[in-house]
Amino acid sequence: MEFQxxxxxxxxxxxxxxIVKTIADGRLCSVTTPFLDRHNDHLEIYIEKKGDKxxxxxxxxxxxxxxMSGLEINSPKRESILRTVLNGFGVKMNGHDELFIEATxxxxxxxxxxxxxxxxxxxxxFNLASETVQSLFKEDVEMYFKSNDIYYSKDIKISGKxxxxxxxxxxxxxxxxxxxxFIKIINNxxxxxxxxxxxxxxxxxxxxQPKKFVLYNNLEKTVSNDFVSALERYGIYPIPWTEKxxxxxxxxxx
Numbered sequence: 210m211e212f213q214x215x216x217x218x219x220x221x222x223x224x225x226x227x228i229v230k231t232i233a234d235g236r237l238c239s240v241t242t243p244f245l246d247r248h249n250d251h252l253e254i255y256i257e258k259k260g261d262k263x264x265x266x267x268x269x270x271x272x273x274x275x276x277m278s279g280l281e282i283n284s285p286k287r288e289s290i291l292r293t294v295l296n297g298f299g300v301k302m303n304g305h306d307e308l309f310i311e312a313t314x315x316x317x318x319x320x321x322x323x324x325x326x327x328x329x330x331x332x333x334x335f336n337l338a339s340e341t342v343q344s345l346f347k348e349d350v351e352m353y354f355k356s357n358d359i360y361y362s363k364d365i366k367i368s369g370k371x372x373x374x375x376x377x378x379x380x381x382x383x384x385x386x387x388x389x390x391f392i393k394i395i396n397n398x399x400x401x402x403x404x405x406x407x408x409x410x411x412x413x414x415x416x417x418q419p420k421k422f423v424l425y426n427n428l429e430k431t432v433s434n435d436f437v438s439a440l441e442r443y444g445i446y447p448i449p450w451t452e453k454x455x456x457x458x459x460x461x462x463x
Contacts, residue, residue: 223242226242227240227241228240228241229241236257237255237256237257239254239256240255240321242254244325244329246274246328246329246332247332248274252325252328252329253267253270254266254268254328255267255268256317256321261313262312262313263312263313263314263320264310264311264312265309265310265311265317265320265324266307266308266309266324267307267309267324267328268307269305269307271308271331272308272331273306275331279428282306284348286345287345287348291331294327294330294331295308295327295331297327297330298324298327298330299320299323300323300324308324308327308331310324310327346396347378347394347396349450350378350394350424350450351363351379353453353456354460357456357457358461359381359457359460359461360381361380361392361460362380363378363379363380364376364378365377365380367413367415368413369409369412369413369414370412371412373412375409375412377391377413378392378393378394379391379392379394380392383417384463386463388417388420389415389417389419389420390419390420390421390459391410391413391419391420391421392422392423392460393406393409393410393421393422393423394423394424394425395423395424395425395426396425397426398425398426398427398432398436399433399436400435400436403436404439406440406445407440407443407445410443410445411444420446420459421444421445421446422445422446422447422448422459423440423445423446423447423448424448424450424453425447425449427449427451432449
């Protein structure tokens, strides 16, 4: 009986906090739900009846919001992540970045639930999973290098003076006028990530005396001067992503 009451209370909460409005001359209705997005705003979807079918849609809000935050779905890896999420809930995306699902009067409630879960999961996949975000930022860097003819090797293991192997995100080979260049990628620039990069780059010893860089993401947050100065004190050159044009000089063949 206690468990049943919990379920009944939850259903009552959802029902009491769902607002339905008829819009567009009665052709659509908007549904404001009690579920919150990453901005703590209530998720809103739209319902349109087309003959015997019912279409439920986010009207493009979810993907547009990600793009406004600087995250484009513009690579095979990102598209694969998104498609996996959507397929899991039976949700589709059209050419207008609209997430939608089709229903019948018999299953519209279930389909509404699937669409809301898909919207929330897309937000989580791209904004809350640090491993995913780090991987995507690294992918942005790689795409920039490729589009600007910067030649590199990726994920190189190099032994340090300590005897431990370290991973270098990108290695640009030496040219006639420039030394070998080691590049570490940091998506979340803070004290711990600075210390980890310093330990890696200073532990590596090469006769060629490579130049060492940290390329960090500063698009969505202000990076402290302490982060930058810590790297510089150890002879590491920090490059913020908002000034990525510096890569063209530092890593080009000329």
